[in-house]
Amino acid sequence: QITLKESGPTLVKPTQTLTLTCTFSGFSLSTSGVGVGWIRQPPGKALEWLALIYWDDDKRYSPSLKSRLTITKDTSKNQVVLTMTNMDPVDTATYYCAHITYYYASGSYYFDYWGQGTLVTVSS
Amino acid sequence: QTVVTQEPSFSVSPGGTVTLTCGLSSGSVSPSYYPSWYQQTPGQAPRTLIYSTNTRSSGVPDRFSGSILGNKAALTITGAQADDESDYYCVLYMGSGISVFGGGTKLTVL
Numbered sequence: 709q710i711t712l713k714e715s716g717p718t719l720v721k722p723t724q725t726l727t728l729t730c731t732f733s734g735f736s737l738s739t740s741g742v743g744v745g746w747i748r749q750p751p752g753k754a755l756e757w758l759a760l761i762y763w764d765d766d767k768r769y770s771p772s773l774k775s776r777l778t779i780t781k782d783t784s785k786n787q788v789v790l791t792m793t794n795m796d797p798v799d800t801a802t803y804y805c806a807h808i809t810y811y812y813a814s815g816s817y818y819f820d821y822w823g824q825g826t827l828v829t830v831s832s
Numbered sequence: 833q834t835v836v837t838q839e840p841s842f843s844v845s846p847g848g849t850v851t852l853t854c855g856l857s858s859g860s861v862s863p864s865y866y867p868s869w870y871q872q873t874p875g876q877a878p879r880t881l882i883y884s885t886n887t888r889s890s891g892v893p894d895r896f897s898g899s900i901l902g903n904k905a906a907l908t909i910t911g912a913q914a915d916d917e918s919d920y921y922c923v924l925y926m927g928s929g930i931s932v933f934g935g936g937t938k939l940t941v942l
Contacts, residue, residue: 747878747933755870755878755921755933768929772833804877811884816866816925818883825877 710734712744712805712823719829720795726828730788730805737763737783743808744788745819746779748801760808761788795830802827834858836924836934843940844912852937853904854922860903865924867905869898872919882907917941
C-alpha cells in the first residue's frame, strides 16, 4: 500500500524559504521507474506541477519556477524535500506530493498516488 | 508558453453522458502527450482516473474512459452519477520531464 504525506510550516513570511517534506511508504525511491513529484493548488484555483525527482536522482522543474525550486531525496528515510525560495503571498497554496510511475519508452509519466496535501500560507 | 485548455464548467443530468476535453492553446493533442485525467472533490486530494490517453487507473469504474477526439484529449463519463460532481483536471506531458495541468473543469450533475 503506497501512502505519501506532506509536512512543513503552515505559515511563512514573504521572502522566506519554504521547506516541505514528503514522507512516503509502500515503495522505494531507489527502485527503477519510480519518482516523486510536487504539485500545488492555490485556494480556488487549478493544480500546478512544480517539480519531480526520479529514482536515479534526475530532477525536473517547472520552467516558470525553476530558479526558486530545489528538490532532493533521502532514500534511506523515504523522504523527498522541496525548497522554494523568496516566498510571496501568491505562493499561498495547498502543496501535494505524488508517486510517479515512469515509462522508459517515452520518458513520460503520470501521478498515481497522492498525499493529502498541506496548506501553506504566505503572510507577514 | 503552452497553455492547456479545458472547459471551465460543464453540467450533465444523472444517467447522462458527458465528454470533457483537454486542448492546447497552440497545436493539437496527440497520444504522444500521454494525457492523464484526475478527479478532485472539494477539500480532497486529486484521484487518478486515466493515464496514457485511455488506461484506467486501478479501481476506476469503466464508465470513465479516455480518448483523443479530433485535436483534443477527452474524458467521457457514461451514466453520470451524483458523486461524479467534481473538478476534473487533465495533464499533458510536454517532454523533457515537464508536465502541464489544465485549468480544470467543474462538473455539475443535476
